[in-house]
Amino acid sequence: MSPVTLYAPWTRPLGHLGLEAVVLGCCAVTLVHALRARRRGDPTPLVTWATIFVYGLAMEILSYHFVKNFTHAQFTVMFYDRQLPLYVTAVYPTLLYTGIATARRFRLPRGAGAVLAGVLIVALDYPFDVLGPIAGWWSWSDSDPVIAVRWQGVPVTSYYWHLCFGGVLAALTTSARRLWLAGPLALGTIAGGLLCFAPFHALSALGVAHGTIVGGTLVLAVLAVLRAGPRPTSSADPLLFAVPALFYAFHLAMAATFAPAPELAAILCVTSFAAAVNVLAHGRGRMSANDHDARPAKAEDPQTPVRRGDAPVREEGVPGG
Numbered sequence: 001m002s003p004v005t006l007y008a009p010w011t012r013p014l015g016h017l018g019l020e021a022v023v024l025g026c027c028a029v030t031l032v033h034a035l036r037a038r039r040r041g042d043p044t045p046l047v048t049w050a051t052i053f054v055y056g057l058a059m060e061i062l063s064y065h066f067v068k069n070f071t072h073a074q075f076t077v078m079f080y081d082r083q084l085p086l087y088v089t090a091v092y093p094t095l096l097y098t099g100i101a102t103a104r105r106f107r108l109p110r111g112a113g114a115v116l117a118g119v120l121i122v123a124l125d126y127p128f129d130v131l132g133p134i135a136g137w138w139s140w141s142d143s144d145p146v147i148a149v150r151w152q153g154v155p156v157t158s159y160y161w162h163l164c165f166g167g168v169l170a171a172l173t174t175s176a177r178r179l180w181l182a183g184p185l186a187l188g189t190i191a192g193g194l195l196c197f198a199p200f201h202a203l204s205a206l207g208v209a210h211g212t213i214v215g216g217t218l219v220l221a222v223l224a225v226l227r228a229g230p231r232p233t234s235s236a237d238p239l240l241f242a243v244p245a246l247f248y249a250f251h252l253a254m255a256a257t258f259a260p261a262p263e264l265a266a267i268l269c270v271t272s273f274a275a276a277v278n279v280l281a282h283g284r285g286r287m288s289a290n291d292h293d294a295r296p297a298k299a300e301d302p303q304t305p306v307r308r309g310d311a312p313v314r315e316e317g318v319p320g321g
Contacts, residue, residue: 005078015135015254016075020087022250026243027090030097033239048173049097050182055169055189056092060084062190069144073137095124095162098243100170105233105281110174112228115221118167122159122218123274124244127251127267129154134258149210152263156214160200163221165193236282244278 009017030049037045063070064083077086099121103113130152132138140147140155147155169189176185203213248271255267 001081003079003081005074005082007074007076007078009076012074012076013136015258016073016137018250018254019135019137020075020085022246023087023090023094026094026098026247029239029243030093030101033101033237034097036239043177043179044173044175045097045101047176047179047181047185048100048169049093050179051169051173051176051185051189052093052096052100053089054182055165055186056089056096058186058190059092059165060088069141069147071139071141073139091128094243094247095121095128096166096169098240098247099124099166100173101240102244102278102281103170104174105237106230107233108225108228108230110171112225112230113174114167114171116225116230117170118163119218119221119225120274120277121166122162123270123277124247125158125162126154126270127248127255129158130263130267131251131254131259134260134263135254151211152266156210157200160197160214160217161193163217164196165189168192168196232281232283238282241278241282244274248274 034045034049037043061080061084064080072083072085072088074082075085075087078084079086079089096117099119100117102120103117106113106116108116133140133153140150140153147157149156151159169185172185172188172192200210200213204210251267252271255264259267
């Protein structure tokens with residue numbers, strides 16, 4: 001087995017090189033985002049990032065041995081006997097960390113927040129999943145009945161997988177503060193995700209169509225999030241917002257170049273939905289002069305009584321300066 005295989009970049013298609021650059025760049029941004037949070041005293045984002053990375057590696061290696069219903073194309077850097085592209089190790093943090101971190105900005109309870117994270121992961125993955133076979137980034141097997149039912153060429157179980165496994169990982173890492181927990185939490189994500197597939201297989205055995213199961217689950221997930229009453233935080237996060245902006249921009253450009261009209265229309269619809277959610281997650285962060293005054297406040301005379309009407313008033317949801 002060859003552990004690492006390298007290809008000259010000029011021998012790879014331009015779309016492959018673009019995907020590698022965008023995904024690796026987005027992954028680096030998510031890691032910087034997590035490290036900055038840790039420096040501010042919040043270790044949970046970094047634990048989440050590490051758990052995602054370990055989970056992604058485990059899922060890929062397990063799939064090469066036990067699933068074998070897809071094959072990656074050859075990119076500039078390949079691992080594991082030319083089965084694992086380098087960019088794939090980065091696509092998991094790009095998709096999952098971004099979806100989970102964005103969902104946490106809505107200050108939902110753990111369960112609803114995990115569901116929203118799963119929905120956002122599916123939305124971010126959608127153009128990537130649709131364009132993958134079209135652009136030649138990977139190919140699906142035509143002999144596995146589990147992935148026979150497809151939307152826009154993508155097995156519907158792929159969306160169910162991202163929704164369930166991403167949601168489980170989001171729930172398990174909500175309060176995680178120790179980096180050494182990344183391994184156990186990754187294993188817990190795989191175990192919990194497999195349990196989430198039990199209803200899918202049970203309904204399938206009763207004759208319910210795979211598309212109906214997945215479509216119904218996605219609708220119920222969105223309704224559950226809306227019922228929980230998401231409330232976006234009051235501060236914008238430009239670094240986090242940059243990831244979906246860059247990721248979607250690249251895939252929209254690729255879709256406009258390669259995708260047939262139906263796939264392009266579907267990608268535009270999903271991207272519009274995701275853009276609205278991301279703008280909502282960050283849109284309240286426009287800071288006005290009334291929120292924070294950059295000038296140092298004058299010290300008040302301790303002998304001067306403060307009248308009740310002179311007390312500063314803070315806008316609800318906006319931290320004081």
